[in-house]
Amino acid sequence: MVPLLRTLQRLPQHTAHGTSLAIVFPVAIAGVFGYWLTGHIDWSLALWLAIGSATGAYFGAVTMVRIAPRPLQLIFGTFLMTVAVRMFVV
Numbered sequence: 216m217v218p219l220l221r222t223l224q225r226l227p228q229h230t231a232h233g234t235s236l237a238i239v240f241p242v243a244i245a246g247v248f249g250y251w252l253t254g255h256i257d258w259s260l261a262l263w264l265a266i267g268s269a270t271g272a273y274f275g276a277v278t279m280v281r282i283a284p285r286p287l288q289l290i291f292g293t294f295l296m297t298v299a300v301r302m303f304v305v
Contacts, residue, residue: 217291228284232291236272 216238220231250256279287 218295228287228291229280232279232287233276236276 216235217228217231220226220234221228224231226234247256282290
């Protein structure tokens with residue numbers, strides 16, 4: 216989503232990241248609702264993962280705004296390439 220927001224909408228890097236995260240929220244709520252109706256959620260595990268994820272997201276956002284756009288692009292691109300390679304190799 217971030218590369219599309221950068222390319223097609225010409226959003227600044229930081230705005231593209233924030234907008235992408237804002238889009239995830241309603242999509243996640245819809246998914247949770249569907250899985251909840253079918254009983255496929257381990258709520259105790261979900262609580263611990265949510266606490267860890269929210270903490271990481273907060274500190275990640277605080278850290279991200281301190282990084283200039285170009286290095287942020289390089290870090291994000293490296294992360295995406297690493298994930299892509301792992302998907303094909305592992």
